[in-house]
Amino acid sequence: MRLSAPSVCVAALCLCTAGAAGATNVTLSGTVINSCVLTITTPGTLAPSTDGTRLGSEETGGVAAVMSVVATGAAPTINFAAPTLSGPSGSEDATTAVRYTSTGGANQAYTSSSSSRTMTGLLDTFTVNGRVTHATGFPAGQYTVTSVATCQQQ
């Protein structure tokens, strides 16, 4: 069967029209809730200073803790509680402090008090250093400096 050019055009137009009449929307929907995910990728370790009066993550052999934050749908605050020290008896009067910086611009100097940082974007990564100072040195044992990092909305 041979079709003339106008017949082909009419057939093509019919196909297109039929396609348009059967068109429908394909909908994919989702909901973003404001949430916060904290991930500590490196727990951090302390090492003694050469003069024996400090334990810190910035001393040779120490490692800073690294924590990433993903905050969707909100700009939460990351609150760092005052650091605490657990260690053998004889270290109770040592001074414990943490400091942190972040890729989002946080820059907190060493402090023994609580501190906070309000997120300005979706992602941020904090590098947290801990330090313990004791003028008379440290009894042998296991030492841990801990600061509770809380992601929350003010």
Place this chain on the structure above:
Amino acid sequence: MKRRLVLASLVAQLAAPAAAVGLGPLVKQGLTDGPAKAFYLTLINPYPDARDFRAYPTTLDDQPIDHVEVIPSLVRLGGNKNRKLIVIARDIEPGQTFTFRVCAELQHQPEGTVHARVCSKLSARRIAAVAQ
């Protein structure tokens, strides 16, 4: 082959985060006409494998509260999964706005400089009684 499996397992262990937790929404408020109000929160496990989490209520200044219940308060959650938690605040007085937090963290925090937790701020307002 065996050596490759051991190596892959070692890499996975090194890649797993030391501590991680997610929770949302971070703020929620609601109205009630009775002494109790319930909220839904979503707990997120960012780990690739199953972990145990705990969720607990606190006051805004981080003190324990006894008339708020989190169900379940102890959860084992599969890798990269999330699930709903139900929070029920009770004993709300007529006209009272009761604001508190519910925090989530790993049940057993690993040794380290930073302990991670996420808290939602919840606010329940009970409508005042109408004088007859």
